[in-house]
Amino acid sequence: xxxxxxxxxxxxxxxxxxxxxxxxxxxxxxxxxxxxxxxxxxxxxxxxxxxxxxxxxxxxxxxxxxxxxxxxxxxxxxxxxxxxxxxxxxxxxxxxxxxxxxxxxxxxxxxxxxxxxxxxxxxxxxxxxxxxxxxxxxxxxxxxxxxxxxxxxxxxxxxxxxxxxxxxxxxxxxxxxxxxxxxxxxxxxxxxxxxxxxxxxxxxxxxxxxxxxxxxxxxxxxxxxxxxxxxxxxxxxxxxxxxxxxxxxxxxxxxxxxxxxxxxxxxxxxxxxxxxxxxxxxxxxxxxxxxxxxxxxxxxxxxxxxxxxxxxxxxxxxxxxxxxxxxxxxxxx
Amino acid sequence: xxxxxxxxxxxxxxxxxxxxxxxxxxxxxxxxxxxxxxxxxxxxxxxxxxxxxxxxxxxxxxxxxxxxxxxxxxxxxxxxxxxxxxxxxxxxxxxxxxxxxxxxxxxxxxxxxxxxxxxxxxxxxxxxxxxxxxxxxxxxxxxxxxxxxxxxxxxxxxxxxxxxxxxxxxxxxxxxxxxxxxxxxxxxxxxxxxxxxxxxxxxxxxxxxxxxxxxxxxxxxxxxxxxxxxxxxxxxxxxxxxxxxxxxxxxxxxxxxxxxxxxxxxxxxxxxxxxxxxxxxxxxxxxxxxxxxxxxxxxxxxxx
Numbered sequence: 001x002x003x004x005x006x007x008x009x010x011x012x013x014x015x016x017x018x019x020x021x022x023x024x025x026x027x028x029x030x031x032x033x034x035x036x037x038x039x040x041x042x043x044x045x046x047x048x049x050x051x052x053x054x055x056x057x058x059x060x061x062x063x064x065x066x067x068x069x070x071x072x073x074x075x076x077x078x079x080x081x082x083x084x085x086x087x088x089x090x091x092x093x094x095x096x097x098x099x100x101x102x103x104x105x106x107x108x109x110x111x112x113x114x115x116x117x118x119x120x121x122x123x124x125x126x127x128x129x130x131x132x133x134x135x136x137x138x139x140x141x142x143x144x145x146x147x148x149x150x151x152x153x154x155x156x157x158x159x160x161x162x163x164x165x166x167x168x169x170x171x172x173x174x175x176x177x178x179x180x181x182x183x184x185x186x187x188x189x190x191x192x193x194x195x196x197x198x199x200x201x202x203x204x205x206x207x208x209x210x211x212x213x214x215x216x217x218x219x220x221x222x223x224x225x226x227x228x229x230x231x232x233x234x235x236x237x238x239x240x241x242x243x244x245x246x247x248x249x250x251x252x253x254x255x256x257x258x259x260x261x262x263x264x265x266x267x268x269x270x271x272x273x274x275x276x277x278x279x280x281x282x283x284x285x286x287x288x289x290x291x292x293x294x295x296x297x298x299x300x301x302x303x304x305x306x307x308x309x310x311x312x313x314x315x316x317x318x319x320x321x322x323x324x325x326x327x328x329x330x331x332x333x
Numbered sequence: 334x335x336x337x338x339x340x341x342x343x344x345x346x347x348x349x350x351x352x353x354x355x356x357x358x359x360x361x362x363x364x365x366x367x368x369x370x371x372x373x374x375x376x377x378x379x380x381x382x383x384x385x386x387x388x389x390x391x392x393x394x395x396x397x398x399x400x401x402x403x404x405x406x407x408x409x410x411x412x413x414x415x416x417x418x419x420x421x422x423x424x425x426x427x428x429x430x431x432x433x434x435x436x437x438x439x440x441x442x443x444x445x446x447x448x449x450x451x452x453x454x455x456x457x458x459x460x461x462x463x464x465x466x467x468x469x470x471x472x473x474x475x476x477x478x479x480x481x482x483x484x485x486x487x488x489x490x491x492x493x494x495x496x497x498x499x500x501x502x503x504x505x506x507x508x509x510x511x512x513x514x515x516x517x518x519x520x521x522x523x524x525x526x527x528x529x530x531x532x533x534x535x536x537x538x539x540x541x542x543x544x545x546x547x548x549x550x551x552x553x554x555x556x557x558x559x560x561x562x563x564x565x566x567x568x569x570x571x572x573x574x575x576x577x578x579x580x581x582x583x584x585x586x587x588x589x590x591x592x593x594x595x596x597x598x599x600x601x602x603x604x605x606x607x608x609x610x611x612x613x614x615x616x617x618x619x620x621x622x623x624x625x626x627x628x629x630x631x632x633x634x635x636x637x
Contacts, residue, residue: 059433061440106622113375113436114621117572121614124569128614132607242565246444253437287456291448297441301434302426 010174017167021160030159037159037231039271040166041224044173046251046263048220051177053249054258054311055186056213057193059112061245062103062119065126066096066218068240070225072130075143075235085149089226096222097215104214108207123245130237142236149230162231169227173220177260180216189213193258243290247274250293253300256307265309270296342479347602348595353486353555355594356493360548361571362578362586363500364416364541370517370581371537373432377439378419379545380568381446384561386412386546387553388454394465401465405550409543416542417535425531443565450561460557489551496544497587504583509536517581566610570597573617579627588628 021033045067052060070092077083077091107118130137137143148156149165156162180186188209191199200206229235247270255266270293277289300307361383368376386408393404423442427435463471470488473481504510512533515523524530552567553559574593578585593613600612620627 057433059436107618110621110625112432114576114625116436117375117569117576118618118621120569121573121618124614125611125618128608128611132605243444246440249437249440285452285456288448288452290444291452294441294444294446294448298423298438298445301430301438301441302423305430305434 033159033163035275037163037166042271043264043267045224048217050263051217055189059116060119061116062123064244065123066221067225070222071229071235074226074229075146078146092222092226093219097219100215100218104211108210144234146233256309258311259309262307262309345480347598351595351598355591357548358571358574359587359590360544362574362590364545366575366586367541378442380564382542383545383549384564386549387559390550412546413539413543416538420538458558458560570613573613585629
């Protein structure tokens with residue numbers, strides 16, 4: 001067990017992250033930063049999905065639906081009302097949570113595979129609505145010309161500016177997620193994941209905790225969408241298809257379901273990988289990169305179902321920390 | 334009066350088209366429902382087998398220039414084999430793993446196969462050359478006013494009905510069918526009674542996949558368009574059909590397929606054609622939420 005406390009490790013990582021844009025990478029810096037920004041955006045998304053899939057143990061195949069809802073909420077509010085990014089961000093999160101509750105309340109009673117397929121149907125319906133309600137979303141024409149966020153009166157333009165913004169968002173999400181993990185809420189979710197019946201017998205209101213998990217997860221997804229819309233400045237229904245959900249699921253499975261560090265590592269490895277594949281694969285064949293993601297899902301489930309950074313270790317270190325705390329506080333806690 | 338006739342003939346035409354489509358959905362849906370019956374797994378990759386069926390037959394009739402009916406039969410065999418291999422490679426090692434793991438594997442296989450097809454055949458929409466079938470297939474067999482039923486539709490419907498009958502006989506009159514029903518009730522007890530559980534599961538995959546592949550060919554002929562992502566859309570619709578009828582029940586899958594096919598064609602015709610796919614998803618979500626046991630599914634009834 002390492003002696004460095006997680007807080008210091010996190011601070012070290014943050015300093016490293018903040019220095020990243022200033023490393024001497026020459027002319028490719030802005031490309032490199034775009035890739036890393038994408039990776040961090042997917043980290044945020046994966047952390048959100050992880051709450052449902054990893055913490056609570058429910059397979060959510062429709063996560064990208066919330067991502068899309070967030071992106072269109074932000075895009076439409078920006079274009080029509082020209083609201084500030086800092087107003088839009090919580091609004092997108094709230095809208096995501098609202099849809100999460102609307103979808104979750106009737107469906108979270110279902111058993112695992114039915115829940116998975118209903119969430120899948122939901123995300124496909126979201127794409128159909130985005131595609132067909134021309135009056136609202138302009139359908140297949142997409143929403144171009146979304147203005148970038150304005151920070152201290154300065155509209156963001158350069159790659160490193162967006163990079164810092166996404167790092168900030170990641171920090172917020174990370175703070176929320178780590179606090180949740182160690183909270184009463186988090187423990188209830190783990191209990192549900194391990195054994196629903198036992199959890200219920202311990203007085204955990206299954207539906208309530210599942211809906212909370214679903215709503216928080218959806219709002220994080222929607223926040224990611226809001227950032228994406230204002231960063232990419234163009235959104236299109238096809239960006240929020242089922243494959244995105246699979247990609248995000250793949251990040252979690254690869255890194256370690258339920259493990260925060262694993263989830264982030266998964267995004268940090270697989271998202272740049274997809275950029276490498278974009279360079280290798282011939283034009284029009286780019287979607288075939290999902291072949292590798294499919295294979296990763298299969299192989300991980302077969303040989304390393306706990307992922308690269310298994311969740312159990314986190315559990316152990318937490319238990320050890322609690323023991324330490326109990327020992328130093330004389331068992332008063 | 335004439336207007337009324339037009340309306341009713343449009344309705345009849347939609348009904349005919351809907352039943353044809355429903356038959357195809359039913360063919361795919363039995364694959365889902367049989368596998369679900371024996372191992373309680375939503376085999377997401379089943380839709381891809383349907384897609385592979387369409388492409389394998391396409392390659393045989395265009396590249397190898399085989400006669401259509403030979404290509405048809407070999408495709409069924411290859412699809413059955415793919416189903417067995419799929420089970421053997423991907424699902425069997427996870428029999429005792431948590432259900433979530435098997436489900437994720439199924440999704441992974443589905444994505445893998447779909448993109449494999451994309452790499453092999455490319456993303457362009459392909460169609461069977463019209464010469465593969467005798468000309469008569471494209472001519473109306475019956476027509477009354479504006480309503481017509483082509484020989485192709487009759488062919489699709491009769492193939493569907495015949496294979497359903499064969500399936501029914503297999504499940505109810507043969508030993509392996511009895512074993513399938515036994516496994517769907519209780520896997521452990523079945524194995525204690527001397528049933529080779531894994532062999533029967535392989536057989537289930539073989540039959541289901543052959544029917545899925547057959548559906549792929551039939552749809553390829555009917556819509557004259559095959560593409561690598563056709564499997565996932567049709568797969569979800571067929572799954573919706575299986576759920577609608579009551580998952581695990583073969584007659585339910587047929588009923589669900591029929592109802593869904595008609596609902597989809599009618600919805601596209603009368604409500605909104607751009608929400609055509611949405612109708613299946615909506616039906617599926619509503620059925621799962623309000624009546625998860627489906628139209629004729631029973632909680633403890635016969636499952637396979």
